[in-house]
Amino acid sequence: MTVKTEPVVEIRKLWTIFQNDDKEAVIHKDLDLTVERGAIMSLVGGSGTGKTVLLRQMLGLETPARGEITVLGKPAAELGKRGAAMRVGMLFQQGALFSAFTVLENIAFPLRELKCLPGELIREAAMVKLQMVGLPPDAADKMPSDLSGGMIKRVALARALIMDPPLLLLDEPTAGLDPESADSFCELLRSLHQGMCLTVVMVTHDLDTIFELSTRVAVLAQQKVIINDTPQKVVAFEHPFIREFFLGERGQRAMALLTPASSPI
Numbered sequence: 499m500t501v502k503t504e505p506v507v508e509i510r511k512l513w514t515i516f517q518n519d520d521k522e523a524v525i526h527k528d529l530d531l532t533v534e535r536g537a538i539m540s541l542v543g544g545s546g547t548g549k550t551v552l553l554r555q556m557l558g559l560e561t562p563a564r565g566e567i568t569v570l571g572k573p574a575a576e577l578g579k580r581g582a583a584m585r586v587g588m589l590f591q592q593g594a595l596f597s598a599f600t601v602l603e604n605i606a607f608p609l610r611e612l613k614c615l616p617g618e619l620i621r622e623a624a625m626v627k628l629q630m631v632g633l634p635p636d637a638a639d640k641m642p643s644d645l646s647g648g649m650i651k652r653v654a655l656a657r658a659l660i661m662d663p664p665l666l667l668l669d670e671p672t673a674g675l676d677p678e679s680a681d682s683f684c685e686l687l688r689s690l691h692q693g694m695c696l697t698v699v700m701v702t703h704d705l706d707t708i709f710e711l712s713t714r715v716a717v718l719a720q721q722k723v724i725i726n727d728t729p730q731k732v733v734a735f736e737h738p739f740i741r742e743f744f745l746g747e748r749g750q751r752a753m754a755l756l757t758p759a760s761s762p763i
């Protein structure tokens with residue numbers, strides 16, 4: 499008998515509407531999405547289909563016009579600023595580090611904000627995370643301006659994970675990285691997913707990342723999630739966006755990774 503656990507994210511009948519000048523833009527319309535515990539879900543879709551907005555709504559940073567978003571059994575809106583980092587880690591597209599803070603201060607920031615832990619404990623926790631993301635101890639005192647793009651992503655990831663949240667949201671985690679750095683970042687995400695029992699939702703256009711990591715792919719089109727399934731099932735789904743996105747030349751190359759031996763599914 500299989501025991502069905504509660505989904506980590508459940509979105510029901512979601513509407514997102516923006517008012518631009520006197521025009522209304524309906525970005526999501528009656529959108530449903532379920533993310534099961536332990537999944538690594540890639541959220542894909544054309545430009546402007548509302549992938550980033552959806553991540554921000556899951557984090558409780560934006561409120562939809564209508565519908566429900568439940569994250570770890572609670573409405574996303576109730577995550578609250580202080581509680582959010584304990585339940586959900588977010589890696590923003592540009593890393594979004596504080597330029598005037600050192601690496602260690604950046605990683606420690608969410609813990610310092612709690613204002614209830616001794617400084618030494620915070621420092622130790624941040625050093626552990628620095629090591630977990632594969633950075634050497636001497637990176638702790640560097641400034642963000644001294645770091646490569648790959649290192650910035652790692653520091654931002656360490657900060658997102660400082661409170662060991664069960665859910666990690668990533669916006670374009672490998673964008674701007676060279677292929678080698680992107681590969682090693684994917685490898686890091688894979689090992690953290692296993693080691694920390696994470697559920698991961700990531701917005702990405704990078705086919706290599708999708709095929710190397712995803713257990714699920716959810717496709718946004720026509721203001722909805724048109725399919726949420728395994729990568730193999732998604733690429734076989736008949737839709738113009740999917741054909742263009744996955745079955746173009748780049749897609750064919752990335753799909754070569756989906757051999758039985760390397761498949762994450």
Ligand SMILES: Nc1ncnc2c1ncn2[C@@H]1O[C@H](COP(=O)(O)OP(=O)(O)OP(=O)(O)O)[C@@H](O)[C@H]1O
Pocket residue numbers: 516517518525543544545546547548549550551552
């Ligand atoms: N606060 C806002 N006010 C008005 N319009 C917004 C706001 N935030 C997002 N939008 C619009 O909503 C649409 C979806 O934005 P979003 O950034 O989520 O798209 P996306 O799918 O992540 O696109 P891309 O792949 O190009 O990054 C866009 O047209 C964007 O201009």
